[in-house]
Amino acid sequence: MINQQQLWDAEAAKHYDTPGEGMFAPEVIGSTVEVLAELAGAGRAVEFAIGTGRVAIPLSEAGVPVSGVELSHAMISRLREKVTEDQIPVVQGDMTEAVAGEGFSLAILVFNTIANLLTQDEQVRCFQNAARHLAPGGRFVIELWVPQLRSLPPGHGGTVEMSRPGYLLVDTYDVLNQQVVSHHVRFGAELSEGREARIGRTPHRYIWPSELDLMARLAGFELESRWADWDRSEFTAESRSHVSVYRVAQDHRRMTCHLAGGP
Structure with missing residues (x-):
């Protein structure tokens, strides 16, 4: 079994940020935050696997209150070099079970991170945990690559x-x-x-879009939108990645909490 704490250690956290380049490029961050801020509306957001704050910090600066869940102590330490606990509170734990609160309007899991969960069961439990965090009608946004x-x-x-x-x-x-x-x-x-x-x-563990949609249904979500990228371009058979927006309905919440082990 992979030890994720060892995988995402101090050395990985040290080299994770690439300011101005790759996934830290201004155009990437800008379009991501623009979409997420619109989806959050006047509500709060929780980011699973918040990491060093690549998305959470600019989203918070855009006016959306953000909380986080993160397994790696080293990644949290790097985040704390940038923002305080008061600015962006973070619960240390596994995104399949750690709870950062409830009543959020938006849950976020970006840059292929759901694939870090190495079994189908863990990935389903991640959806269930997202539903546990959300208010009725809340959304869960996943960014994921398409297996090539x-x-x-x-x-x-x-x-x-x-x-x-x-x-x-x-x-x-x-x-x-x-x-x-x-x-x-x-x-x-x-x-x-x-x-x-x-x-x-x-x-x-890679996931086909259709399998991801079934995981969502098991947790009481429905697919609301799917784009090829944060620019909302059309998702096609040639797309190498997707941004999928799932929404949980009010009458699904009780069932979802029961499946996730809640009251």
């Missing part, structure tokens, strides 16, 4: 997903168990002298 199994050459179990100066990403697949391991290879000027490369590995 069509890119696998016959007889090969891996694909190169990204190649740029100083960084290489290779994904290896176990298609029988819907498991993928991302191999992050960093090299070049960012490394200390004498070190040729640094390799990190992160395991995931």
Whole structure:
């Protein structure tokens, strides 16, 4: 079993932020926060796997009260270098069961993080926990990549997903168990002298959109919207990722709380 605390340790937290680049690029953050702020309306938001605050901090600055759930002590420590507990309260714990409150209008799980849960059962329980946090009519927003199994050459179990100066990403697949391991290879000027490369590995359980929708239904959600990206572009068979917005109806809440182990 993977120890997520060891996976997301102080070293991972130290190198997680890439200001101005990648998922920290202003255009990425800007469009993400714009959509989430609109969906939250006048209500509060809770972010599962809040990490170092990439989304939570600008969303809070946009006027949306944000709370968080985060398993990694190291990621919370990095977040606390930026904001206080009063500004963004965080509960340390597993996003399948930790509770940061209730009555939120929006629950958020971005950048493929639901795939960090390595079994279908855990992923279903994450949906149930999101429902537990939400007020009737509240929304759960998930950002997730689409498995690129069509890119696998016959007889090969891996694909190169990204190649740029100083960084290489290779994904290896176990298609029988819907498991993928991302191999992050960093090299070049960012490394200390004498070190040729640094390799990190992160395991995931990939989820097809239709399977994700069934998980949502089990927790009392209905799919409200699905886009290819935060710009609300159309989701098609060629899309490599999606932003899915689920909504829980008032008459589903009692059933959802019961399934999640609540009163």
